[in-house]
Amino acid sequence: METPVRTEATADAELPFDVFARACPSRETLEHVTGRWGGLTMGALHEGPCRFNELRRRVDGVSEKMLSQTLQALERDGLVHREAQATNPPRVDYELTPLGHEVAARLLALIHFLEEGMPQVLAARTTYDEARGAR
Amino acid sequence: METPVRTEATADAELPFDVFARACPSRETLEHVTGRWGGLTMGALHEGPCRFNELRRRVDGVSEKMLSQTLQALERDGLVHREAQATNPPRVDYELTPLGHEVAARLLALIHFLEEGMPQVLAARTTYDEARGAR
DNA sequence: CGGGATCCGGCTTGATACTG
DNA sequence: CAGTATCAAGCCGGATCCCG
Numbered sequence: 001m002e003t004p005v006r007t008e009a010t011a012d013a014e015l016p017f018d019v020f021a022r023a024c025p026s027r028e029t030l031e032h033v034t035g036r037w038g039g040l041t042m043g044a045l046h047e048g049p050c051r052f053n054e055l056r057r058r059v060d061g062v063s064e065k066m067l068s069q070t071l072q073a074l075e076r077d078g079l080v081h082r083e084a085q086a087t088n089p090p091r092v093d094y095e096l097t098p099l100g101h102e103v104a105a106r107l108l109a110l111i112h113f114l115e116e117g118m119p120q121v122l123a124a125r126t127t128y129d130e131a132r133g134a135r
Numbered sequence: 136m137e138t139p140v141r142t143e144a145t146a147d148a149e150l151p152f153d154v155f156a157r158a159c160p161s162r163e164t165l166e167h168v169t170g171r172w173g174g175l176t177m178g179a180l181h182e183g184p185c186r187f188n189e190l191r192r193r194v195d196g197v198s199e200k201m202l203s204q205t206l207q208a209l210e211r212d213g214l215v216h217r218e219a220q221a222t223n224p225p226r227v228d229y230e231l232t233p234l235g236h237e238v239a240a241r242l243l244a245l246i247h248f249l250e251e252g253m254p255q256v257l258a259a260r261t262t263y264d265e266a267r268g269a270r
Numbered sequence: 271c272g273g274g275a276t277c278c279g280g281c282t283t284g285a286t287a288c289t290g
Numbered sequence: 291c292a293g294t295a296t297c298a299a300g301c302c303g304g305a306t307c308c309c310g
Contacts, residue, residue: 017250020175022196026253030246034169036302040155052272061157063304068273078259089271090310099255106245111165113241115152118161120234124213171283187292198284203293224291225290 029077037062037070039107042096045080046104049095079103164212172197172205174242177231180215181239184230214238 017026032038037059044050044058056067071094074080079100084092096104114121152161167173172194179185179193191202206229209215214235219227231239249256 015247015250017253019246019250020179020193020195025257026246026250029253029256030174030249031171033245033249034174036166039165039169044155058155060155064273065305066303069303076260076263077256078263079256084272086310087271088310090273092272099252102248103245103252106241106248110168110238110241110245111154111161113237114165114168115150115154115161117234117238118152118164121164121212121214122160125211128211128213199293200285200295201283219292223290225293227292 032070032073032077033079033103033107035070037066038074039111041067041070041074042079042100042104043108043111045094045096046101046108049093052092052094055094074100167205167208167212168214168238168242170205172201173209174246176202176205176209177214177235177239178243178246180229180231181236181243184228187227187229190229209235 018024019027019030021027033042040059040062041055044055047058050058052067055071056062056064059067062070071080071082075082078097081095081097081100082092083095084090153159154162154165156162168177175194175197176190179190182193185193187202190206191197191199194202197205206215206217210217213232216230216232216235217227218230219225
């Protein structure tokens, strides 16, 4: 991983934005990104630009409404770029912005790690459920 | 991109878990981790073990019920360890498991990047809203 | 094709109260 | 302190209809 300007000295520098605070706008964006469809949508877009209905196919289970809604939130946050052509039939392409790509990369790192760790997770679930049912 | 590092002996079979598939259990775990309180809870625990009510204070805005529920889901997935002492008053400590720490690290990478990128996000929102209101 | 508008059921959430 | 139980409200998300 590349290390930006960040001097990894002591704890953290005092950032003006703190997700742990209730009212911080960063929490909203985090929820857009990690929301039910936000993460999957960005993950799908990370593979490349995509039209609306193709996106629907990539993100299994999402409805038109939620995809539309999700895309709007991400576009407003500057993570997704929307390019519409007023042709007939209309054609709209979505793609990640540079910022969006960086966010998606971190998101996918999480997703892939989770996928690889699923055997452990599943094992833990079994253990947990057995310890419960036994008692 | 990067070379897929598979420990499996079998050839380049795809991973057995795919979040993009509706029915995959990895999507459940992803939702536990990225859910409304899951991420913040794990982020808070990444700083160190913590008791229930202290956790509530760290994660601003979470209710008892949701914290309890969140912790149970994470414990079941093997990401959080719960250590209870049957004293009076009761004392329960929560901490991340090794797996949980790895997940939390990726989560925090995302969170911190988002916090640092908030100025851009906020700027994008302003632009977006102006383009809307103008029309 | 790419959405917007509307309706509506139900799951999630959050107070509140109660227990060990 | 560390939760569980209960209940009302509200937002989420799906289905449907409609438009450019």
